[in-house]
Amino acid sequence: MKMNEALQKEAARLQRELTGHSHRYHVLDDPVISDEEYDGMLKRLMEIEEAFPEWSTPDSPTKRVGAPPLESFEKALHSVPMLSLDNAFNDQDIFEFHKRIVRLTGRENIVYIAEPKLDGAAVELRYENGILVRAATRGDGVTGEVITQNVRTIGPVPLKLNEDRSKAPLLLEVRGEVIIRKSDFEKLNKARMEDGESIFANPRNAAAGSLRQLDSKITAKRPLDIFVYGTGLVQGLEFNTHHRLLNILQEFGFPVNPHIRTGLSVAGVLQAYKELERLREGLPYEIDGMVIKVDDMALQQQLGEKIKSPRWAIAYKFFAMQKTTRIKDIIVQVGRTGVLTPVAILESVNIGGVMVRRATLHNEDEIRRKDIRIGDKALVTRAGDVIPKIIRIFESERNGTQIHFKMPEYCPVCGSRIEKFKLDRSHINKCVNSSCQAQLKERIRHFVSKKAFDIEGLGRKIVDQLVDEGMIRSFVDVFTLEKEKLAGLERQAEKSASNLTEAIERSKKISFARFLYALGIEHTGENAAKLISEKFSCLDDIMAALASGLETIHGIGPETASAVSRFFSNKENKTIVRQLLEAGVEIKADRPIQARDNPFNQKRVVLTGTLASLTRSEAQKLLENSGAIVTSSVSTKTDFLIAGKDAGSKLEKAKQSGVRILEEDEFLAML
Ligand code: IVH
Numbered sequence: 001m002k003m004n005e006a007l008q009k010e011a012a013r014l015q016r017e018l019t020g021h022s023h024r025y026h027v028l029d030d031p032v033i034s035d036e037e038y039d040g041m042l043k044r045l046m047e048i049e050e051a052f053p054e055w056s057t058p059d060s061p062t063k064r065v066g067a068p069p070l071e072s073f074e075k076a077l078h079s080v081p082m083l084s085l086d087n088a089f090n091d092q093d094i095f096e097f098h099k100r101i102v103r104l105t106g107r108e109n110i111v112y113i114a115e116p117k118l119d120g121a122a123v124e125l126r127y128e129n130g131i132l133v134r135a136a137t138r139g140d141g142v143t144g145e146v147i148t149q150n151v152r153t154i155g156p157v158p159l160k161l162n163e164d165r166s167k168a169p170l171l172l173e174v175r176g177e178v179i180i181r182k183s184d185f186e187k188l189n190k191a192r193m194e195d196g197e198s199i200f201a202n203p204r205n206a207a208a209g210s211l212r213q214l215d216s217k218i219t220a221k222r223p224l225d226i227f228v229y230g231t232g233l234v235q236g237l238e239f240n241t242h243h244r245l246l247n248i249l250q251e252f253g254f255p256v257n258p259h260i261r262t263g264l265s266v267a268g269v270l271q272a273y274k275e276l277e278r279l280r281e282g283l284p285y286e287i288d289g290m291v292i293k294v295d296d297m298a299l300q301q302q303l304g305e306k307i308k309s310p311r312w313a314i315a316y317k318f319f320a321m322q323k324t325t326r327i328k329d330i331i332v333q334v335g336r337t338g339v340l341t342p343v344a345i346l347e348s349v350n351i352g353g354v355m356v357r358r359a360t361l362h363n364e365d366e367i368r369r370k371d372i373r374i375g376d377k378a379l380v381t382r383a384g385d386v387i388p389k390i391i392r393i394f395e396s397e398r399n400g401t402q403i404h405f406k407m408p409e410y411c412p413v414c415g416s417r418i419e420k421f422k423l424d425r426s427h428i429n430k431c432v433n434s435s436c437q438a439q440l441k442e443r444i445r446h447f448v449s450k451k452a453f454d455i456e457g458l459g460r461k462i463v464d465q466l467v468d469e470g471m472i473r474s475f476v477d478v479f480t481l482e483k484e485k486l487a488g489l490e491r492q493a494e495k496s497a498s499n500l501t502e503a504i505e506r507s508k509k510i511s512f513a514r515f516l517y518a519l520g521i522e523h524t525g526e527n528a529a530k531l532i533s534e535k536f537s538c539l540d541d542i543m544a545a546l547a548s549g550l551e552t553i554h555g556i557g558p559e560t561a562s563a564v565s566r567f568f569s570n571k572e573n574k575t576i577v578r579q580l581l582e583a584g585v586e587i588k589a590d591r592p593i594q595a596r597d598n599p600f601n602q603k604r605v606v607l608t609g610t611l612a613s614l615t616r617s618e619a620q621k622l623l624e625n626s627g628a629i630v631t632s633s634v635s636t637k638t639d640f641l642i643a644g645k646d647a648g649s650k651l652e653k654a655k656q657s658g659v660r661i662l663e664e665d666e667f668l669a670m671l
Pocket of ligand 1: 083084085115116117118119120121122138176177229230291309310313315
């Protein structure tokens with residue numbers, strides 16, 4: 001008996017602690033234990049609950065890993081219909097929406113709240129006495145499907161409200177949008193492609209598809225996230241405004257979107273729309289507009305609903321990020337390493353405010369898989385990343401004039417032989433001539449690009465011209481360009497020629513990481529170059545390093561290691577590097593060689609508050625130069641918290657976690 005009691009206590013403690021850690025991880029983005037520690041605790045709880053299933057409550061964190069598969073979905077009747085929203089497409093539509101509200105309520109000063117319109121799948125979560133008991137899809141708005149066990153696997157969804165059971169509302173139906181972040185979506189599709197599975201057209205489809213899995217273990221593997229924005233039926237909870245409701249929901253533990261704007265007039269709404277539109281592309285998830293709501297609940301009530309949509313809210317839409325257009329042609333581009341990439345030439349379309357004329361087709365396999373033909377009508381997107389892509393073509397729109405694309409057998413630029421080989425699971429076509437003009441142009445473009453030598457004024461067109469005129473044949477020629485000759489180029493004025501030579505001169509001082517990246521070694525991106533430069537203090541060391549030595553660097557894989565070592569053992573490449581140094585390129589160390597007794601070396605440091613003698617970024621630079629890892633939130637792994645004036649919650653937390661706290665003087669002295 002005693003033993004059981006102790007076990008039951010342990011289970012309850014684990015449930016409580018795991019719930020707290022899950023909230024910190026998913027909602028607050030501020031974990032205080034490692035993933036391994038979390039998994040260890042969860043494993044222990046699962047063992048106990050397996051032996052005593054009666055202790056496995058519906059809000060136990062063990063429910064997050066998925067349940068046995070269902071045969072079919074049960075129907076979920078919504079207590080309050082899940083309506084949709086009317087759309088506005090311009091400012092005029094918003095003024096009219098506002099005028100109608102003024103007319104119907106007899107009030108002049110209406111206060112609005114504006115929220116991002118999240119592009120995902122709507123769900124309703126029902127909590128009884130604070131416990132999640134049912135989750136449902138929107139369905140047709142009246143009846144959805146019960147997807148409780150799938151929703152339980154979504155980390156940020158609280159299985160239990162962050163409130164005493166006695167104080168929790170009797171009934172709370174929370175509505176929100178389940179989303180997949182752009183970066184997670186790309187990863188998910190990449191993995192599906194590699195496994196030969198069909199890819200999702202957009203994050204919305206991926207989110208909706210993941211929620212409608214009969215096997216919740218599949219849902220558990222999908223990177224789903226959620227933001228909540230409203231309620232259905234509520235009993236035992238009072239709030240007068242929508243923004244108050246959102247605050248309460250946040251306190252209960254729900255993720256509420258950080259870009260919500262409150263207290264807006266109609267003019268403020270239009271301003272907020274412009275600001276959100278500017279934020280759109282940089283947001284980590286997709287939004288397709290802004291939802292504008294009357295903030296006052298009594299006014300919402302007074303305005304009421306039409307059949308399908310409320311009178312107190314409207315969706316002000318953004319430009320679509322997907323459009324249909326026609327593929328006029330498919331051409332082939334030769335990349336820096338000679339790889340041929342087919343590119344679709346499109347009838348130009350405006351996608352999200354940008355004119356799109358081309359879309360990458362990646363490789364021949366992709367064209368075959370999507371059955372893309374010249375003349376096809378296609379759905380194109382530029383969401384997620386900047387390069388437009390073809391999502392799918394419309395087979396039913398074919399009229400017999402569509403033409404199959406065939407990869408050329410000879411390089412379209414230099415006429416050399418094309419070699420075919422397999423990399424991972426795709427077939428690659430490569431021009432074998434390393435002095436092919438197209439390859440040279442791409443290599444030079446990369447060499448002078450922002451993350452490499454960063455030569456302002458040496459854009460695509462000028463590089464093309466310089467290569468075509470024979471003024472650039474290799475990297476070193478960039479540094480021997482003469483002002484007079486540059487000024488003589490077509491469309492190149494004297495002034496810009498002299499700006500350009502100055503920019504070239506300035507670029508000669510370069511960090512080791514950038515220099516490595518600029519060389520354009522295969523499999524060596526910005527990150528790999530940085531990692532390598534941190535381990536080797538000079539070029540000679542790298543040149544002497546064998547692949548096996550490079551591979552020991554954390555984060556460097558065998559492909560990069562062997563590519564780098566191959567690059568530097570090649571005689572021609574050695575000559576190229578020597579020529580660059582002789583032309584005046586000067587490699588600066590990325591960070592000073594660290595003294596072994598530096599107190600910050602390899603230490604995790606957090607900065608908070610305002611420092612009197614340094615800005616935050618200067619302090620960060622100094623710390624990083626001393627080998628510190630500067631992070632933004634305090635955890636048990638933090639070694640030092642540097643506390644300036646007006647330090648807030650981080651300082652409190654550091655005290656609680658026993659992190660060593662340094663004031664400015666002490667910090668500077670240690671540096
Ligand atoms: S409010 C009656 N707020 O848009 C109010 N909806 O077209 C209706 N959506 O089905 C919902 N973000 O899936 C609201 N901040 C937000 C939203 C939002 C996305 C979706 C939701 C709804 C659809 C309505």
